[in-house]
Each structure stands twice: as structure tokens, then as C-alpha cells.
Amino acid sequence: xxxxxxxxxxxxxxxxxxxxxxxxxxxxxxxxxxxxxxxxxxxxxxxxxxxxxxxxxxxxxxxxxxxxxxxxxxxxxxxxxxxxxxxxxxxxxxxxxxxxxxxxxxxxxxxxxxxxxxxxxxxxxxxxxxxxxxxxxxxxxxxxxxxxxxxxxxxxxxxxxxxxxxxxxxxxxxxxxxxxxxxxxxxxxxxxxxxxxxxxxxxxxxxxxxxxxxxxxxxxxxxxxxxxxxxxxxxxxxxxxxxxxxxxxxxxxxxxxxxxxxxxxxxxxxxxxx
Amino acid sequence: xxxxxxxxxxxxxxxxxxxxxxxxxxxxxxxxxxxxxxxxxxxxxxxxxxxxxxxxxxxxxxxxxxxxxxxxxxxxxxxxxxxxxxxxxxxxxxxxxxxxxxxxxxxxxxxxxxxxxxxxxxxxxxxxxxxxxxxxxxxxxxxxxxxxxxxxxxxxxxxxxxxxxxxxxxxxxxxxxxxxxxxxxxxxxxxxxxxxxxxxxxxxxxxxxxxxxxxxxxxxxxxxxxxxxxxxxxxxxxxxxxxxxxxxxxxxxxxxxxxxxxxxxxxxxxxxxxxxxxxxxxxxxxxxxxxxxxxxxxxxxxxxxxxxxxxxxxxxxxxxxxxxxxxxxxxxxxxxxxx
Numbered sequence: 001x002x003x004x005x006x007x008x009x010x011x012x013x014x015x016x017x018x019x020x021x022x023x024x025x026x027x028x029x030x031x032x033x034x035x036x037x038x039x040x041x042x043x044x045x046x047x048x049x050x051x052x053x054x055x056x057x058x059x060x061x062x063x064x065x066x067x068x069x070x071x072x073x074x075x076x077x078x079x080x081x082x083x084x085x086x087x088x089x090x091x092x093x094x095x096x097x098x099x100x101x102x103x104x105x106x107x108x109x110x111x112x113x114x115x116x117x118x119x120x121x122x123x124x125x126x127x128x129x130x131x132x133x134x135x136x137x138x139x140x141x142x143x144x145x146x147x148x149x150x151x152x153x154x155x156x157x158x159x160x161x162x163x164x165x166x167x168x169x170x171x172x173x174x175x176x177x178x179x180x181x182x183x184x185x186x187x188x189x190x191x192x193x194x195x196x197x198x199x200x201x202x203x204x205x206x207x208x209x210x211x212x213x214x215x216x217x218x219x220x221x222x223x224x225x226x227x228x229x230x231x232x233x234x235x236x237x238x239x240x241x242x243x244x245x246x247x248x249x250x251x252x253x254x255x256x257x258x259x260x261x262x263x264x265x266x267x268x269x270x271x272x273x274x
Numbered sequence: 275x276x277x278x279x280x281x282x283x284x285x286x287x288x289x290x291x292x293x294x295x296x297x298x299x300x301x302x303x304x305x306x307x308x309x310x311x312x313x314x315x316x317x318x319x320x321x322x323x324x325x326x327x328x329x330x331x332x333x334x335x336x337x338x339x340x341x342x343x344x345x346x347x348x349x350x351x352x353x354x355x356x357x358x359x360x361x362x363x364x365x366x367x368x369x370x371x372x373x374x375x376x377x378x379x380x381x382x383x384x385x386x387x388x389x390x391x392x393x394x395x396x397x398x399x400x401x402x403x404x405x406x407x408x409x410x411x412x413x414x415x416x417x418x419x420x421x422x423x424x425x426x427x428x429x430x431x432x433x434x435x436x437x438x439x440x441x442x443x444x445x446x447x448x449x450x451x452x453x454x455x456x457x458x459x460x461x462x463x464x465x466x467x468x469x470x471x472x473x474x475x476x477x478x479x480x481x482x483x484x485x486x487x488x489x490x491x492x493x494x495x496x497x498x499x500x501x502x503x504x505x506x507x508x509x510x511x512x513x514x515x516x517x518x519x520x521x522x523x524x525x526x527x528x529x530x531x532x533x534x535x536x537x538x539x540x541x542x543x544x545x546x547x548x549x550x551x552x553x554x555x556x557x558x559x560x561x562x563x564x565x566x567x568x569x570x571x572x573x574x575x576x577x578x579x580x581x582x583x584x585x586x587x588x589x590x591x592x593x594x595x596x597x598x599x600x601x602x603x604x605x606x607x608x609x610x611x612x613x
Contacts, residue, residue, distance in 0.1 A: 167360060169325055169345075169352070169354070170354060170359075170421075171371070171375070173323060173325070173350055173351065173422070174371055174375065175372055176372075176375040184371070185360055189362055271407060
């Protein structure tokens, strides 16, 4: 006798979702890997380890790391303020957080470029202090952090809202200072959500294209990001090289997501029942 | 440590939660704050802890004015109704938390030794490595107590400590808390809405209603001499029969009862189910049995008096009685309060 299930429709829903994931996620990725693999190991290695490609990895990964680190601090602070304080315009700020999601990234890129260009509002002020943003890695970092900020805010916010206030009160009655309560009680409880937000933010920054290319200047060997290099190879009809470079991004994102999942499992080990 | 509350007031927005409460708690005493929800009992406890600041009045710990001392420096142990254990820490780490964040430096071995002692005190040896989700509710509350005791508090405060537990665990923990209190002699104040818990556990019961103390005394005092009809009703099952008082005599369906000290006019007579006896004839209030409820320790009769009022009384288990029987309620003892 087959086991009866409480909720009907498992085979159907499982079938549809798996088919869909296969069609829109696995198939394109498979095609990418297939294309890259058709190069053969020596050619593959030559393409992915060329000086121009390596320079693009460096600027992409370092900018993405910097953008994620910036979002970690600023996104956490923003989530904290939105959850813990009441102030006029709070709902507006809350809505604005999602704007980078809604805005076409090219629009964001053009807006940022206009602001940070040497004759722009911010750029002209910064130029006097000798800081150049547009057409430098700093600009890439700013574009990346702009488009990936909502990830951290939106993953941390609900967890912070659900944090039991009596935990902080208990820590206070036990003599904990604000600092030690934040570091020993609040931060560890936010850690799984923070890790999820960080990995999403970093993955988005690695792949960001539209917002970055306008502000980056796109000089090979210095401000050319990997996604753009892939695009250039495509325009040259060199599909195999494009796929090879893209596969490096894919592998990096995959390894990073696997690693944060491991960390997350560790941070959540207390929720496992014996 | 002796605690004194002096005319303490607390207002939330427009709602006055606590109206000028004054209370003395002697060193080593175990006191229950008992009252219905909204009576201000938890607010008083939180003010003693420093989790709320009083809007008026003073709170003294010994001779020291503690009113404005922040919670982290007040040296109180607080046990929350829902335990408030840190979910990401093991039982041992939870208990050691207060020692770790303290300004007093302790070595790892000192902390571990103290944690082991406390685990033994709360009878949870061997569970130090578990996470709070991996132990039962009763065990969690014992961990919460051990954690509060770890910082050597001057005062132990418990907010409905057994409220989230089932009845059997609750009874065991109550006895066990009393033993720990007797062993350590720490001044303890706990909040409950369960009169049985308060009477079972406390040296002294403080009964609150609408932000004011209505009566305080030993369990015997509040049970035997309730000061108001509210206390009478709140402490246990009661029957209320309407009567009129004239010259210190209450008359009830032809029966006259001593009501010395009660002003003339309408009055309520309050009786516990054990304050009435069921007889077939004699002096008393005529009544008809409307329902019999059998219980392990006796039978409870639900009756209707001649004037249409209902009452409940307990009779011994061997009493032969059935619904529809007519008889007489004999009043063994009662209390009269002006209506």
C-alpha cells in the first residue's frame, strides 16, 4: 500500500517546479559549461589566465568584497534604525531601501556617474580633496554597493524584528554592557541572516553589469570588470572565450555560496533538536 | 538585602499602572505579588529590577537609594516567564554569561567550577552541553534560575516563573524553589496570578488590584481574614448571597447571621464551598440541588436557594444526594461585606 499524504499534489508540484528549474536555470548554465568545456583544457586555461582576464577578476572581486563590507556595516545599521526607532518618514525610508531593486541598473549607473563625474555634484567637491570616484575602482565599488544594499537590510530586518526583547533584558540584569550585549547576544543571533544577506550581496556584486559599466571607465587592466570582458568577447563572436571567462564567475559564486551555507549551518546548529 | 518601596508610581502613556505603592520586604523573605492581569504586579517587579524606571517614589535596597541605579548595576537576579535563555549558547554558557561579562575578572577554571556547582544546585548535572531547545520547559526554567543566581544577586526576582509550565511540573518546581530559597536565604520577590502558587510558596502574600495593594500578610492572615470582597473572591471559589444588615445583624431568607461592624443596608455574604453544610432539615437557607459534580476528594453540589440565588458547596464523598433533592444549607462560617 502506498503511504497516504496529508497534502495532495506533491508529484504534480514537484514535477512542475523541477522541470521549471531545469529549463530556466540548469539548462543555460549547462550550455555555458558545455561551451567553455569545448575549448579543451589548454585553450581554456590560456583564456581564463590571460593577464587581462586576471586583472578583471581582481578588480571585480576586490570591489565586490569592499562593497559587501560597506553594506554589512551600513545595511545592518539601516535595518537596526528601521526596526528599533520611530521617526517621521520611517515608512518612506523603508520603501526607498527597495529602490535599487526596482531601478533599472543602467539608470542607477548613469545617475551615479552624473553625480560622481568630475563636474557632478559629489564629484566636483571630491575632486577638490583629490579623490576621484568616477572611472576608478572606487566608482565600481559604489555602483556595486548601491545595487546590493537591499539584500542585507531585507534579510536582517525580519530577524531583528522577531528578536525577543527579554533576551536583552536578561543580559542587562546579568550585568552586560551595551557593547557586550550587542557582541555576545544580538550579533550571534543575527549571524545566519547576516551571512545570507552577505552572500546574496556579494554574488550580486560579482555579476553586476549595468550599473558598473557607466561609472567604471572600462579601461582594460584597471577598471574593466569580468562581466564586461565576457560581453566584449561575445561582441567579437568569440563565444567559447566568453563562456570560459563567465564560468570563472560562476564557479566563484558557487564556491562562495557553498561556503556561506556551511557557515550558516554552523551558526544555526543550536536550533537542531536532539 | 532588605527592600523598601516608598510611594512608587508608574504611568504608561495615560494609563496609571501603579498608584503609590509602599512595601517592605525583609532580608531573606520570600514574598509573592499576587493579582489579576493589569493589577501592576509585573510593573512593580520590573521597577525593582530596574527594567522600568519609577515615575515617582523611591526604591531602597538596604539603606541605599536604588531608584536611579541602572539595571546592570543593580545586582538583581531576574527570572522571566518564558525563560529568556540565549538560544545560541549551551546551558553552561548561559549560566556562565553573567560571570563572563562582569567587570570582575575570573579565570576559565573559576567560571567552569561555579557553573558546575550551579548545575548541581538545580539538579541538571550532565546537561551543560545541551542547547536550550534540547531540554524541557521545566529544565529551561531551572537553567534560567541558575543563570540568575550565578552573579550572586542581592535580590532574586521571578516574573510568573512557572506560568508556562504544565501543572505537575509546576508543583514540583514550586517545592524545589522553596528548598533553594531556604538553602540560600536570598531575598526573593515573585509575581503570580495563581493564588495556589502564592499561598503554597510565599512567607508573605501581597495582593494587588488596579495598581494598589489591597492586602498583605501571611498566607494564613489573607486566607482567614480577607480584608475586602475582592480578596475573598480572588483567593478561591466563593458564593455570594445577598442580604440586608441592620444593627449588626444580617438577615438572609429568614436566617439571621452576626454581621458586627458592617454598616446598615444591603450587604453581600461570602461563603467558600466548604463553609456550607447540606442537611435535610434544621436552621439554614432552603435550597434545591440542581447538579452534583463528583470529584476525587468529595462531591460538589450546585444548589438554588428559595430566593433564586445559586451556590456551590462541598460534601463528603459518601453523601447520598441527587439533582432535584430539597434540603437546607447550614452556614458554618461566612464573611459579610457591605454591597
